[in-house]
Amino acid sequence: MSFLLLIFKNTFRNKVRSFLAVIGIAIGIATIVGLGALSNGIITSFDKTMHVGGADFSILSKQQNETGINPYGTSTFSEDWLNKIKEIQGVKDAKGIYLATLPVEGKLLAVGGFDYKDLKSRDNSLIDGRNISENANNEVIIGKLASESLNKGVGDELSIGEDKFEIVGISESGNSNQDSSIYTLLSVIQKMVKDEKSLSMISVYVEKGADIKGVAKTIEDKYGENISTVTSVSDVKRMDDLVNMIKGVSLAISLLAIIIGGIGIINTMIMTVFERTREIGVLKAVGWSRTKILSMILGESIVLTLFSAVIGSIIGVIVLETLVAIGIMGNTLNPVFTLETFIQGFEVAILVGLIGGLYPALRASKLTPTEALRYE
Amino acid sequence: MTSIIKISNLKKSYENGNIKALNGIDLEIDEGDFVSIIGQSGSGKTTLLNMIGALDIGDEGSVEVAGYNLNKTKRLNDFRSKKIGFVFQLHNLIPNLSVVENVEIPLYARKMSGEKRKKKALNLLDLVGLKDKAKIKPTRLSGGERQRVAIARALVNEPSIILADEPTGSLDSQTSNDILKLLIDLHEKENVTLIIVTHDLNISKLANRQIEVLDGKITNFK
Ligand SMILES: Nc1ncnc2c1ncn2[C@@H]1O[C@H](COP(=O)(O)OP(=O)(O)OP(=O)(O)O)[C@@H](O)[C@H]1O
Ligand SMILES: [Mg+2]
Numbered sequence: 016m017s018f019l020l021l022i023f024k025n026t027f028r029n030k031v032r033s034f035l036a037v038i039g040i041a042i043g044i045a046t047i048v049g050l051g052a053l054s055n056g057i058i059t060s061f062d063k064t065m066h067v068g069g070a071d072f073s074i075l076s077k078q079q080n081e082t083g084i085n086p087y088g089t090s091t092f093s094e095d096w097l098n099k100i101k102e103i104q105g106v107k108d109a110k111g112i113y114l115a116t117l118p119v120e121g122k123l124l125a126v127g128g129f130d131y132k133d134l135k136s137r138d139n140s141l142i143d144g145r146n147i148s149e150n151a152n153n154e155v156i157i158g159k160l161a162s163e164s165l166n167k168g169v170g171d172e173l174s175i176g177e178d179k180f181e182i183v184g185i186s187e188s189g190n191s192n193q194d195s196s197i198y199t200l201l202s203v204i205q206k207m208v209k210d211e212k213s214l215s216m217i218s219v220y221v222e223k224g225a226d227i228k229g230v231a232k233t234i235e236d237k238y239g240e241n242i243s244t245v246t247s248v249s250d251v252k253r254m255d256d257l258v259n260m261i262k263g264v265s266l267a268i269s270l271l272a273i274i275i276g277g278i279g280i281i282n283t284m285i286m287t288v289f290e291r292t293r294e295i296g297v298l299k300a301v302g303w304s305r306t307k308i309l310s311m312i313l314g315e316s317i318v319l320t321l322f323s324a325v326i327g328s329i330i331g332v333i334v335l336e337t338l339v340a341i342g343i344m345g346n347t348l349n350p351v352f353t354l355e356t357f358i359q360g361f362e363v364a365i366l367v368g369l370i371g372g373l374y375p376a377l378r379a380s381k382l383t384p385t386e387a388l389r390y391e
Numbered sequence: 392m393t394s395i396i397k398i399s400n401l402k403k404s405y406e407n408g409n410i411k412a413l414n415g416i417d418l419e420i421d422e423g424d425f426v427s428i429i430g431q432s433g434s435g436k437t438t439l440l441n442m443i444g445a446l447d448i449g450d451e452g453s454v455e456v457a458g459y460n461l462n463k464t465k466r467l468n469d470f471r472s473k474k475i476g477f478v479f480q481l482h483n484l485i486p487n488l489s490v491v492e493n494v495e496i497p498l499y500a501r502k503m504s505g506e507k508r509k510k511k512a513l514n515l516l517d518l519v520g521l522k523d524k525a526k527i528k529p530t531r532l533s534g535g536e537r538q539r540v541a542i543a544r545a546l547v548n549e550p551s552i553i554l555a556d557e558p559t560g561s562l563d564s565q566t567s568n569d570i571l572k573l574l575i576d577l578h579e580k581e582n583v584t585l586i587i588v589t590h591d592l593n594i595s596k597l598a599n600r601q602i603e604v605l606d607g608k609i610t611n612f613k
């Protein structure tokens with residue numbers, strides 16, 4: 016039996032008590048993992064919108080950026096900007112996008128108008144049918160989730176506002192935001208909402224090897240009064256605030272978990288040490304050093320919290336995925352679990368184990384053997 | 392014969408000096424000897440045994456055991472691990488570990504591979520006649536069997552001295568005899584110094600020498 020196995024066996028000696036301690040910490044860890052995945056989800060979904068079709072960054076109207084990013088809103092700016100942007104050094108191409116929330120078969124859905132080339136570049140997300148043809152003025156592609164909720168497929172007719180369209184393709188990108196949207200050509204939607212010559216967003220592609228941030232800055236410097244460049248979430252104040260708020264809440268919960276979980280672990284481990292006083296006396300009598308006893312008790316504490324981290328991570332994933340599955344989260348927000356979210360949970364768990372286990376472990380290691388052996 | 396234990400003027404008190412557990416002990420014990428310690432309850436037998444095994448340190452006097460000066464050395468763990476095997480009245484086995492794992496426990500104080508630990512522990516279980524019960528939990532053993540496991544645990548470090556504090560105190564007389572026989576056999580075969588604390592004069596008589604303790608002093612040593 017290895018020392019590690021000995022620690023494992025000791026940790027789960029009193030099953031009920033270990034279970035209760037594990038649950039307490041696991042809930043904290045689940046919350047940390049869950050919030051981490053949510054803020055990742057927000058960032059990812061936003062990033063996808065801002066980098067549609069592989070764009071390096073996006074341009075929004077100044078007003079829209081300040082009131083908060085609402086890519087499907089109506090705040091627009093003139094199409095003339097497109098040419099001004101294209102002239103900037105380092106810009107390879109710029110494409111206009113028009114986004115609007117419109118009544119589709121009686122439901123309000125996001126409808127996006129894209130440049131033909133933009134649509135072409137998204138060919139590989141088509142799961143059924145074909146792409147929109149170059150000059151078609153009555154063709155749409157709909158996202159898989161939209162197709163499910165509208166119960167329509169390729170070949171079906173789709174009414175948007177007053178106009179009738181034909182569904183030519185179904186797309187799936189995995190981003191629920193995009194998969195709940197309708198896609199058509201830029202000119203078609205501009206005409207439909209009677210807002211020709213306007214754009215909601217410009218996707219910018221820089222020359223190969225050009226510095227993305229540098230190009231964005233050149234644009235900001237030159238036209239910053241009227242338009243804003245967005246390279247990442249942190250460029251958009253309201254999104255940035257939201258993400259920071261979630262991070263703040265997550266930090267607060269981490270701290271709470273450390274304090275509450277730490278107290279729980281101290282309590283559990285003190286009881287363990289208390290109950291095993293004679294046993295610790297025997298360990299000393301057979302030659303175990305203080306450090307050995309310290310590392311055993313601390314080890315048990317860390318095993319307990321690591322186990323909690325595993326359980327907590329599983330709970331976090333199950334709860335979030337369940338919320339998504341039953342539709343409570345709406346379909347715009349998809350949690351994104353990354354290695355970092357779990358690592359954060361495990362870091363907190365180890366910290367709790369160390370902090371909570373230290374005092375009981377020190378107490379155990381300092382017991383005098385005779386006192387410990389006399390203990391009834 | 393060289394002496395393995397040399398104690399002079401050892402004093403130990405508790406409760407701020409109100410209880411004088413040991414009140415000037417002078418004692419020399421030869422290597423490989425079998426000694427019994429008798430005396431009334433509270434006379435200081437356990438305290439004396441604990442001093443020899445370095446579980447506690449005296450207030451005054453000197454204790455030298457197996458080449459270690461226990462008043463001075465900083466390597467008490469080392470001493471306990473290498474020189475001493477304790478057998479207590481209550482076996483003090485760890486309930487959630489198997490019999491063989493319990494015997495392995497003292498070896499964690501040494502640098503040793505898990506495999507070697509297990510092999511050594513199994514050898515000792517064989518010696519005390521419990522090899523076939525190696526894998527079960529001590530809770531499923533009889534009192535005598537548990538004490539045998541405790542003896543195997545005390546011996547696994549190959550100590551020079553076995554200190555047994557009323558090792559048969561909680562056993563019936565038949566089992567008690569078996570356990571004593573086992574301890575005495577081991578003492579003879581391995582040439583370990585054996586010191587047994589007991590209330591039982593019949594047991595005490597088996598030893599080569601008897602120490603009688605009263606009020607923290609040795610009143611008779613023959
Ligand atoms: N850690 C301690 N704290 C306070 N008093 C102690 C402690 N250890 C021993 N004593 C006291 O010292 C005296 C000697 O105790 P010791 O345990 O050595 O007696 P003993 O001869 O082993 O008795 P018994 O036969 O009952 O086991 C007793 O009065 C006991 O109460
Ligand atoms: Mg005693």
